[in-house]
Amino acid sequence: MQAVEEVGAVVIGAGFSGIAASIALQREGIDHVVLEAADDVGGTWRDNRYPGCRCDVPSHLYSFSFAPNPEWSSTYASQPEIWAYLRACADRFGVLERCRFGHEVLEAAWDSESARWRVSTTQGNFVATTLIGAYGPLSSPKVPEIEGLDRFGGRLLHSAHWSGSVLLEGQRVVVIGTGASAVQIVPQIQPKTAQLTVFQRTPPWVLPHTNRDIRPIERAIYRRVPAAQRLVRTGVYWLRELFAIGLCRQPRHLETVRKMGIKHLESQVSDPVLRAKLLPSYTPGCKRITIANDYYPALSAPNVSLETAPIARLDETGVVTSDGRHIEADTVVLATGFHVTDHPMASRLRGSDGRSMAEVWEGAGMQAYQGATVPGFPNCFLLAGPNTGIGHTSLIVMIEAQLRYVEAALRERSRRGAATVEVTPAALAAFADRVGRRMVRTVWMTGGCQSWYLDRHGRNTTLWPDFTWRFVREAHRFDSSAHRFGYAARPPRTEPVPSA
Numbered sequence: 078m079q080a081v082e083e084v085g086a087v088v089i090g091a092g093f094s095g096i097a098a099s100i101a102l103q104r105e106g107i108d109h110v111v112l113e114a115a116d117d118v119g120g121t122w123r124d125n126r127y128p129g130c131r132c133d134v135p136s137h138l139y140s141f142s143f144a145p146n147p148e149w150s151s152t153y154a155s156q157p158e159i160w161a162y163l164r165a166c167a168d169r170f171g172v173l174e175r176c177r178f179g180h181e182v183l184e185a186a187w188d189s190e191s192a193r194w195r196v197s198t199t200q201g202n203f204v205a206t207t208l209i210g211a212y213g214p215l216s217s218p219k220v221p222e223i224e225g226l227d228r229f230g231g232r233l234l235h236s237a238h239w240s241g242s243v244l245l246e247g248q249r250v251v252v253i254g255t256g257a258s259a260v261q262i263v264p265q266i267q268p269k270t271a272q273l274t275v276f277q278r279t280p281p282w283v284l285p286h287t288n289r290d291i292r293p294i295e296r297a298i299y300r301r302v303p304a305a306q307r308l309v310r311t312g313v314y315w316l317r318e319l320f321a322i323g324l325c326r327q328p329r330h331l332e333t334v335r336k337m338g339i340k341h342l343e344s345q346v347s348d349p350v351l352r353a354k355l356l357p358s359y360t361p362g363c364k365r366i367t368i369a370n371d372y373y374p375a376l377s378a379p380n381v382s383l384e385t386a387p388i389a390r391l392d393e394t395g396v397v398t399s400d401g402r403h404i405e406a407d408t409v410v411l412a413t414g415f416h417v418t419d420h421p422m423a424s425r426l427r428g429s430d431g432r433s434m435a436e437v438w439e440g441a442g443m444q445a446y447q448g449a450t451v452p453g454f455p456n457c458f459l460l461a462g463p464n465t466g467i468g469h470t471s472l473i474v475m476i477e478a479q480l481r482y483v484e485a486a487l488r489e490r491s492r493r494g495a496a497t498v499e500v501t502p503a504a505l506a507a508f509a510d511r512v513g514r515r516m517v518r519t520v521w522m523t524g525g526c527q528s529w530y531l532d533r534h535g536r537n538t539t540l541w542p543d544f545t546w547r548f549v550r551e552a553h554r555f556d557s558s559a560h561r562f563g564y565a566a567r568p569p570r571t572e573p574v575p576s577a
Contacts, residue, residue: 086207092120094460095211099172115182121215122159127239128265130156136426137310138471147299153288186427192496217416225391232408256413264371282361286368320469328520334361345373363524418532428453437538443538446500455497466540478552485555496565504559515542
């Protein structure tokens with residue numbers, strides 16, 4: 078029988094949110110482990126190593142507020158730099174020594190009798206008072222349901238499973254998808270391929286990229302005067318908050334963005350037929366806006382063709398379109414995103430009534446108070462959970478706000494001498510109602526597109542439909558009345574036996 082390790086808390090995942098959670102728990106004096114299925118920290122920035130991978134949020138904002146990085150080489154950091162930053166943070170704050178690599182969580186189930194979470198992994202079992210789900214929304218690659226994927230005789234890879242050994246020189250390559258990852262991959266591989274075919278279902282809005290190198294003098298100032306970098310971060314944050322006006326409040330203000338996108342397209346694509354294929358028909362922001370200066374030129378290259386016909390199936394040698402054409406391929410790249418609204422981990426978390434979180438969410442869709450807590454799952458907190466995604470700024474802002482909420486909940490649990498803390502159904506219903514009412518007027522619901530933000534019922538259970546400062550303010554005000562606290566059962570009192 079495998080030994081069971083008892084800890085104060087278990088954190089699932091070692092990406093941005095898992096590292097931040099570990100730092101927060103250490104600050105609170107809670108002993109814990111970080112369970113990571115892979116062999117290193119980094120999460121999505123460890124896994125996504127495709128060519129050209131770069132963040133579309135400015136570097137100074139896409140980092141922990143408590144751990145600024147004065148050494149960013151550019152205003153929009155590349156994947157290797159972000160991964161190196163996360164590894165450095167994990168080392169600096171002692172997270173690495175609390176990580177258990179190669180530990181894929183198979184199930185985490187609440188044990189009401191002991192008031193503990195029982196967590197089973199591929200390398201051992203754990204018992205913990207607190208469970209923090211930090212596995213992130215972009216951690217489970219989504220493979221499309223296309224007939225014949227298993228029959229294809231060439232190389233088939235997902236953008237999240239790229240490796241340095243992928244050689245594409247002189248090959249016939251098919252890229253399926255035109256989202257954020259494809260917009261970065263296509264320009265990088267286009268010069269190497271003999272023939273590149275890009276399958277597009279819906280064209281993205283592409284805006285000019287403003288990335289630039291950060292000058293040595295700037296980095297020197299940030300090193301010597303940290304307040305200068307904090308000031309830049311603050312300025313970037315509030316500038317990005319302005320985008321929420323168009324995305325969340327008044328989509329008509331996105332007309333300027335539409336004109337900018339059209340100008341960018343017309344200046345880079347001279348072929349009217351190709352340009353017509355690449356012009357979106359929906360409001361900018363309805364699907365995630367991409368930024369690139371080399372995507373349109375790559376699609377205009379003589380060895381590239383843009384296919385808008387649906388894919389019927391794959392066979393041993395390539396792709397068959399719905400109109401019967403066959404496109405030969407040596408390699409097929411799936412740039413098809415992730416399981417966001419149907420993350421597999423939700424099926425592995427079981428609450429006090431034995432149901433999984435996925436089963437609880439089956440009817441109304443993903444819902445969590447402050448994006449973190451769900452009734453029936455005591456002492457369980459999700460980071461980057463439902464409706465915490467951001468269309469205009471940094472997810473790190475939301476993660477840090479959530480952790481303030483988690484810390485406050487754990488402190489209140491301790492202050493009361495309680496065994497458990499859990500959001501009430503009424504509090505979640507009120508929170509979900511506020512989110513739903515705000516969501517109605519957003520561009521994601523009115524912009525005329527289908528996106529990965531929406532679940533299979535058409536509900537946006539992914540994004541926060543407002544300014545992030547509102548979320549931060551709400552998360553920092555812990556409301557005890559929105560929670561119920563449970564107390565451990567006490568042994569029956571033993572009365573003295575009277576003497577005869």
